[in-house]
Amino acid sequence: MTIKDVAAHAGVSLKTVSRVVNDENGVNPRTREAVRSSIAELGFRRNASAAGLRQRQAGGIGLIVEDISEPFQSAIARAVERVAAQNGVLLFTASSSQDADRDRELTLDLSSRPVDGLIIIPSNVDHGYVTKEIEAGLPVVFIDRPAVNIMADTVLSDNRTGARKGAEHLLKHGHRRIAFIGGSTAFFTGSERHLGSRDALGVVRSSNCTIHGKQPQHPRGPPRAHSVSSPTGSRSFDDFELLNPGVTAVAQDPPAMGTAAAELLFRRIAGDQSSAPDCAGAHAPY
């Protein structure tokens, strides 16, 4: 079932069917109607892939995450999807499973697809191999963490300021015994948040749990991770799957990040080359 069959059925040429399908004008209304009813009768759907091939554009963008079932990442995916839909394109999603090889494989695979651009939550590995794609003209935006070994558009949330404000909030409410429990400082987000809490609290002592404290009133050793509860007052990034009552979170607003990244990507696709886009949350890499 191709445009050719429709043309034969309607007694017109290929080109005329193409014109009707693409809502081009300059077609006799009667002819248009005839073609339309042939299309309906035969149940024709144009092959978007063939059209894309000739038009040299894909009609799709790709999103590479670590794990699409992780709430933070699926929220980003949802936002990206929305912007993609607004721009009339579809979204490829793929999870790298925090596997560097898989990450690389997916990127290369996706970039050989009919894909107009790529958004990547980078694993903590070298992304230099994407350079070639970017040089070849494929727009790529990194999100949540900066990619390693590569200059590229990146959308980050301000982890350091967030951590500082979280700590300040606790101070302001009279808390004096405050623990920072964070991911490894070897990674970007953990390191930034660590710095942020220190901005507010100063370092009193630090263990393998990465603890900061200020004016401890009951020095009974560092608080344990699972003792965090409502009366203590606590702040964390993002939501937990199972949250103790009273734990408040410093929202990273993944939808906003996803939207920012996708909008930036579509500006790039449209040809915007500006180096400092006025896009909330978008930063040049450092």
Added chain:
Amino acid sequence: MTIKDVAAHAGVSLKTVSRVVNDENGVNPRTREAVRSSIAELGFRRNASAAGLRQRQAGGIGLIVEDISEPFQSAIARAVERVAAQNGVLLFTASSSQDADRDRELTLDLSSRPVDGLIIIPSNVDHGYVTKEIEAGLPVVFIDRPAVNIMADTVLSDNRTGARKGAEHLLKHGHRRIAFIGGSTAFFTGSERHLGSRDALGVVRSSNCTIHGKQPQHPRGPPRAHSVSSPTGSRSFDDFELLNPGVTAVAQDPPAMGTAAAELLFRRIAGDQSSAPDCAGAHAPY
């Protein structure tokens, strides 16, 4: 950068490059090496879309959900992704936002793409329009809920048995004042779970909250939705975002459902026409 450029660079024909790219044999090892180094030097990547066009296969499958940021659905997506990767194809994801028009639009859009098959979590609307695609030979598998107005492969979890077993579990542990708090019985899952609890408990009384009870010991009116807590003992389907301690869930195992649906889809794509696949959780529609 096409196969043609590589051919010129390596001093061979198009066809020879194609043979190397596709790992076909019958190529002189020396020639093969020459082509390989040209590919590397030029940074060539084959256009998967063009290849798919000629080969009449897509290299991708589509997944339509209501909202990819919803944990149950993103878990399914993750599982589908895994099976897709095992089969060497990429996954398109799209959220219908519970909007019937959008759902339909997405389905038609996706089926015009280079897509070998579709998995759909149907919104509660007529899916008759997919019939045409299915007749045209596009494999489609519905998941979680049966589609309306259409005969198609469907993967469901056994909501009724799950609800019955959940209730029996509570009875067995001595609970006698049991409430069923479920979604509208106008929808498939709500209705099935309602029936399941009734299987175990029988109906004592029912309000607009759809309450079943048995041997109430302290008849102080129906329990309120938010009073469910640990000492009472309770059972629910899936996890909640914020779970009171002690609430146990009847797991629907979305990964297993996603895997089952994807494996069924790939069997269909491979040409399996059997009407009763021995696939855990797969049922013919009724």
Added chain:
DNA sequence: CTGAAAGCGCTTACAG
């Protein structure tokens, strides 16, 4: 072992 021609389904550029 290698290549020239035709074709996948569509659009572009041109001619009438």
Added chain:
DNA sequence: CTGAAAGCGCTTACAG
């Protein structure tokens, strides 16, 4: 307002 030809980047079927 309409159409015939060429081409998008690749693979198929055939010939050498």
